[in-house]
Amino acid sequence: MFNALESFSLALSSIRSHGFRSVLTMLGIIIGVASVIAIVGLSQALGDIIASNFKGLGSNSMSIRALTTPEQALQGRFNRLTLSDYRQIVRHVDDISDIAPSFSPFGDYGTAIKYASSTVFARVSAVTPNYQILSQSTPQHGRYISNDDVATHRRVCVIGRKLRDKLHLPDNPVGQFIELGGQWFKVVGVTEPHAETFGAAQDDLALIPFSTGQSLVADPALVDLSVTFNVTDSEQLTAVQERTASLLRQLHRIPPGAKDDFEIITAVQLQEILSRVVGSMTLVLAGIVGISLLVGGIGIMNVMLISVTERTREIGICKALGAQRHHILVQFLMEAAMLSLIGGAIGVALGYLLSLLVSALAPALPTPSIPWWAITLSLGFSTVVGLLFGLLPAAKAANLDPIEALRFE
Incomplete structure (x- = not known):
């Protein structure tokens, strides 16, 4: 125990006595750990966005x-x-x-929407009242699309808050008229704000009654629908998915063995897909960034080899006074481990600050949180890198002949 404490003290003294060189030595470790921590923190933030977007959707919804x-x-x-x-x-x-069926009467890329002197391009979806339940949309002002709107083909719309701001409409624009694709519509509601997902704005859109959207297309029979519904019993989710797929294959006359010309996906599947994408991106980026940890380890090895050369006479004196081979080995390994551990700790702090900075620059991202396993893994891995790359210099120092070391100039 005394030898370990003494080695620890000597390692700290050596690092302090060569402060600038120590910082340069730790730079690779600092950059590598900071990058890994920042990536993990931001991926956790993206995961939180995915979870919040699907929280209200429920696990029993299905889209076609x-x-x-x-x-x-x-x-x-x-x-x-x-x-x-x-x-x-x-x-x-x-x-x-x-x-809830829905479709885009002006195409998937939206249309020009005008109010006074403002013109923007945004998506327009024709929906039924059930769309509110499935999309978990709540009016911030006014109301949602109603059954009467659909029954009477009313020219009314519900807009997202971002679209309201882009058109420079009043805070409560209910009663105002806007132009959608050359047609005038009365604003009857503004939805509550939603978070952006992967840069896709959920509030930059306008919703109109389903029947009104049908009247705007040349041939309603050629409308391409999206259909979303809830399964009443979540245990029947797979069975309902299979029955729906079988029905559509019959309707579309798809022969056995041929691929479907439609896609049925549940909210759980979509969440899992997005989570896997984020996880894969995190692993790939972390692997690439991990290379810098190896570069940092090579830097530690080079500096420790130089240190062995500089301290050859010191090692010779220690051995002459009775220091054993393992004492020298532990001392140099401790110094390498301390360099990498301190660099890792600085990297963790910088990585967290970097993730906070990115979160501040991207308001859609929630405040990142760094899981304990990421901190433990980063510090542990950086320490192991320091030990592995410090092993060769430590062994070289421990194997020095005391007589030759004392003669070294």
Whole structure:
């Protein structure tokens, strides 16, 4: 124990006596650990966004949309989910509720929306009242799309808060008229703000009654729908998914063995997919950044080898006074480990500050939190790197012949 404490004290003294060189030696470790901590913190923040976006959606929701392969698109063939498909789902699929069809009457890329002298491009979706339940949208001002709006084909719309701000509408724009794709609509509501996901704004859109959207397209039969609904019993989620897929394959006359021209996905599956994407990105980036830890370890080895050369006479004196081989070995290993551990601790602090800075520059990101395992793993890995790369210099110092060391100039 005394030898370990003495080695620890000598290692700190050596690091302090060569402060600038020690900082340069630790720089690779600092950069590597800081990068890893920042990446982990930001990935945790992205995970929190995903969790919050799906928190209100529930685990029993299901969405269906048409799926067109790149080859089909190049051939000018586009698959659609039609009104007939929607009616057949309502009629033949049991254990579902709150079914909500929707489509984009002006195309997937939106249209020009005007108010006074302001013009912006945003998405427009034709929806039914059930869309509010499935999207967990709550009006901040006014009301949502109603059954009367759909029944009477009213020219009314509900807009997101971001669209309201971009059009320079009043804080409460209910009663104002805006132009959607050349058609005038009365604003009846503004939805509560939603967080952005991967840069996609959830509030930069306008919602209109489903029947009104149908009247705006040339051929309602060619409308490409997205259908979302809740499964009444979450235990029947897989069974409902299979029955719906079987029904659509029959309706679309897809032969056995051929791929589906539609996609059915549950909220749980979508959350898992996004979580896997974030996790994969984190692992790849952490692996790339981890290379800098190895570079830092090489830097420690080089500096420790120089230190052995500089302190050859000191080592010779220690051995002449009775120091054993393992005493010298422990002393140099302790110094290498302390360099990497201190560098790792500084890197953890800098990485956390960096993640806070990125979060401050991107308001959509929540305040990042660094899990304990990331800190422990970073400090442990950096210490192991220091020990491994300090082993060669320590062994070289421990194997010096005391007579030759005392003669060294």
